[in-house]
Amino acid sequence: MNKRDFPKIHFYDQDFVDIYDKTWAWIQDFWTVPQTGENSADGFFMYPNEKGWILDQFESIFSSFFLVYSNRNYPAYQNIDFFYKHQEENGAIRCKYDAKTEAPIVDASNPEGIGIPLFAWTEYNLFHKSANKKRVKEVMPILQKYMAWIDQTFKQENGLYSVPAEACSMYGSPRGDVFYPIDFNAAVAINAMYMAALGDILNDKELNFQYKRQYFSLKTRINSMMWNNETSFYHDLNKEGEQLPQKTIAGFWPLLAEMPNEDRATQLISHLSNPNTFGTDHPFPTLSADDPNFSQEGQGFRGSVFSPFNFMVIKGLERYQRWDIARECSIRHLYYMIDAMFPNNPDIKGDLWEAYLPCKEGVPVNSQDATFPRKRYIQYAGLSTIALMIENVIGLSISLPRKTVDWIIPNLEIMGIENLALKRNLITILSNKSQRGWEIQMESEKLYYFTINILGQKKKTLPIPSGKCSMLIDKL
Numbered sequence: 001m002n003k004r005d006f007p008k009i010h011f012y013d014q015d016f017v018d019i020y021d022k023t024w025a026w027i028q029d030f031w032t033v034p035q036t037g038e039n040s041a042d043g044f045f046m047y048p049n050e051k052g053w054i055l056d057q058f059e060s061i062f063s064s065f066f067l068v069y070s071n072r073n074y075p076a077y078q079n080i081d082f083f084y085k086h087q088e089e090n091g092a093i094r095c096k097y098d099a100k101t102e103a104p105i106v107d108a109s110n111p112e113g114i115g116i117p118l119f120a121w122t123e124y125n126l127f128h129k130s131a132n133k134k135r136v137k138e139v140m141p142i143l144q145k146y147m148a149w150i151d152q153t154f155k156q157e158n159g160l161y162s163v164p165a166e167a168c169s170m171y172g173s174p175r176g177d178v179f180y181p182i183d184f185n186a187a188v189a190i191n192a193m194y195m196a197a198l199g200d201i202l203n204d205k206e207l208n209f210q211y212k213r214q215y216f217s218l219k220t221r222i223n224s225m226m227w228n229n230e231t232s233f234y235h236d237l238n239k240e241g242e243q244l245p246q247k248t249i250a251g252f253w254p255l256l257a258e259m260p261n262e263d264r265a266t267q268l269i270s271h272l273s274n275p276n277t278f279g280t281d282h283p284f285p286t287l288s289a290d291d292p293n294f295s296q297e298g299q300g301f302r303g304s305v306f307s308p309f310n311f312m313v314i315k316g317l318e319r320y321q322r323w324d325i326a327r328e329c330s331i332r333h334l335y336y337m338i339d340a341m342f343p344n345n346p347d348i349k350g351d352l353w354e355a356y357l358p359c360k361e362g363v364p365v366n367s368q369d370a371t372f373p374r375k376r377y378i379q380y381a382g383l384s385t386i387a388l389m390i391e392n393v394i395g396l397s398i399s400l401p402r403k404t405v406d407w408i409i410p411n412l413e414i415m416g417i418e419n420l421a422l423k424r425n426l427i428t429i430l431s432n433k434s435q436r437g438w439e440i441q442m443e444s445e446k447l448y449y450f451t452i453n454i455l456g457q458k459k460k461t462l463p464i465p466s467g468k469c470s471m472l473i474d475k476l
Contacts, residue, residue: 006071007420009394010430012413015338016389022341023352023378023385027074030378034099044079044099047379053099055082057115058169059379061122062308066386068129071421077126077135080119084142091149093119095167110166116187117150119143120194127201131400131423136201143195147211150188158241159221161185168250169308172368173286173301174293176244180237182226186253189218193257201401219259227260232267247277247288248301249309255316265320272313272325282336283329284313285358296357298364300372304355305333307380314392323395323455324410330392333384336361352381390417396429398422405429406451412438412473422448438473452476 006024011017033043034053045063046053060079067076083093086102094104095115106113120143127136154161160180165173168183175181192215199207226234228243234251235243252268254260260268273279277288285303287294298304310333317326339361341350354373357364366372390396394415397406400422407429416430428443429450440452442464451461452473460476 005419006073007069007390008418009389010414010416010418011389011393012415015342016334016393019334019338019341019352019385020389023382024070026352026376026378027070027382029376031074032099041074044082045074045379046079046099047374047377054105055079055097055099056379057083057093057095058308061116061118062311062383063379064122065125065311066382068126069386069390069420071419076129080122083119084139087142087145090152091145091147092153093146093149110164112153112163114150114154114163114167116168116184117146117191118187119146120191120198124194124197127198128399128401133201133401136198140198140202140207143198144207147191147195147214156180158225159217160225160237161188170248170250170286170301172299172366173248173250174291175236175246175248175250177238178236178244179239180226180241181250182222182234182236183250183253185218185222185226186234186257186259189215189222189257189259190253192218215257219257222254222257223259223264226254227264232264233271234268246291246293247271249278249284249286249306249313252284252309252313252316255319256312258319262320269317269320269322269325272317272329280358281332281360282356282358283332284310289358296359298355298357298366298373300355300364300366300369303358304364304366304373305336305358306355307333307383311383311388314388318392323408327392327395327410330384330388334389334393337381337384351375352385353377354380403448404451405448406453408453408455410455411457412454416440436472436474439470440473441468441470443468 009017009020028039030045030047031039031041031043032046033040044055046055064076064080067074086097087093094113096105098105104113123139154163156162161184162179163184165175165178165181168181192211195211196208228235233247234254238244271277276290278284280289282305285305286301286309287303293302295302314326314330336356340353340356340363343350353363354377355364363373394417395407395409412431414432418428419426425444425446430441432439444464444466446466448464449461450464453459458476
């Protein structure tokens, strides 16, 4: 086995495997050296743009969540480090840069060029996939300056943050006169939560306490000002602090921030199975189906389904141990992506897209933007075809510093992963049904701790030695 190969997945539906393999095969076309236009992993992960080579903060942050599984063929941190390198004296990091000239791209709709602040979440995930504590130490001063800039520039007297709607990467979403966006405020809380966790990794109690305090302060404000008991939802606020009536996918960011208590979380999550709001055939539309602006044709953020927002919702479901819903929705979402990738109509050429229709298979439209949706938009699609595939369909959760692999599945199926590189350790985990019953076969170069959690049936943690071994589920 060449360590430079990508990990292989096994799943009973071959279409899932095919879409996963195709994603890895296509990724190489989007690594570009902006000065020469050549494809190379030494460049940056960018989608070709008629305006030149543009590095986008939102894209770069989210794509790191699937690039970590490339067995180091592609550096998950390369785009991220570009943003850190261009931090300004006051702590500012802009959300878009021209990769060739390295100049920030700002316009009148977002004059400060602020993006949704999730760098600390990214770094926490990179740490658990690489165990690189030195990196955490190096980036911490950058992240602290960035958070201080956000506080000084965007924090209002009521303790909430006001940014233009354009900062939240939901272009053209009908959000009324939004002044305090729920997604941006929840993202600041998420960032503070993970800043505290990074402080913990560095054994810095003062850092940990500082950001925990910021997190809890913001959590209290969001829960008291943005939650609506009648709609069981989190809403944007206008300048006067009044809740706006629209229910958008942004209202689920508080799940990822662990903000709602169990009762509120249950109410919020119930929207995901309600066909009148967010429980459409293809989960999850970016605008509630009962909104007068909702369009079954997608019309950009008036109903289209986007992979990063589905990824966010599914990771939020995990925070509340809703593993079964998270997996079921991941599988449904992937089936709709597969339908658009391998259409039954011979006149339609399939591909991976920036967004999908909410109520049937196919690709949405946007009458305001002829380029929507972008074709072969791996920067978004890889979150579903790779990250959700490994983490929620197969069900693996990996932490290198803890030397743990958790396998959380609702029931046993023929599936698994082969030759996934954990630093210098290659692991294989496969489940098969033999004459002796369900058997999990494993292979590893080093010792690690394996937890199998078959929901509602069995949970067991075992040390897995180097070499090959297997376990019979019935004997656990």
